[in-house]
Amino acid sequence: MKTVSHSYDSYAQARAAVTAxxxxxxxxxxxxxxxxxxxxxQYAEDDAASDTAAGAGIGGVVGGGAGLLAGIGLLAIPGLGPVVAAGWLAATAVGAAAGVATGGLMGALIGSGMEDEVAAVHAEAVRRGATLVTARVPDTEVGRVEGLMSVHRPIDSTERAASWREEGWTTFDPNAPAYRPTETEIQRMRREWRDQGMGKQA
Structure with a gap:
C-alpha cells in the first residue's frame, strides 16, 4: 500500500477530490x-440560514452526502488544535501524544511513510487554512488516484514551501498560533463555495 496526499486551498476542491x-x-x-x-x-456561515443547513452543526454543513464526508466532525489534533476531519489519518493524528515535537498531523504523515519535509509542508498548509486529503491505495492504483486528485488543483507543495521560506518559515511549528484567514481569503473561499455549488449539496 502507498499513501497519496494532496493539500487544497479550498475545502470545496478537497471535498470534490474525496468524492472522486x-x-x-x-x-x-x-x-x-x-x-x-x-x-x-466560513463556508458553513454562508449556508447557515438555508433549509438544508438548518439546525445542522458544522459537520453537517460541510460534510453531507455519504461515505467519508458523512462522518466528518470537529476534532482536536495536537499541534493544530480544533480541525474538521474524518478518516484514518485524522484518528491517528488525534491519538498522537500531546507535546510531540512534530505535532500530531505531521507525526501521523511521517508514520504513513511521508518524508519529513513534505509532511511539514502539509501540516503547515492545514494550519494556514488548507484542507488535506490522504488516501491509502495499492501500488497499482497510485497513478490513477494521483490523477483523480490532481484534477482538483492541489497546492504545489514545493512552490508553497519556497514562498513561505521567503517569509522566514523553516518547518511546521506545533506551537505556532492558529491561522485565521484574511477577509480577502474568506471572500475568495465563499466565491469558490458558491461557484462549485457545494453549499447546496450539504
Missing part, C-alpha cells in the same frame, strides 16, 4: 480529510 476517489472504488476507510476549522466555518 470514493467513486473510483477506494474504500472510505482508506481515505482521510483534515480541514482548518476556521476555513470550513
Amino acid at each position: 476517489i470514493e467513486k473510483a472504488g477506494i474504500p472510505s476507510s482508506d481515505v482521510s480529510i483534515v480541514a482548518n476549522r476556521h476555513v470550513t466555518a
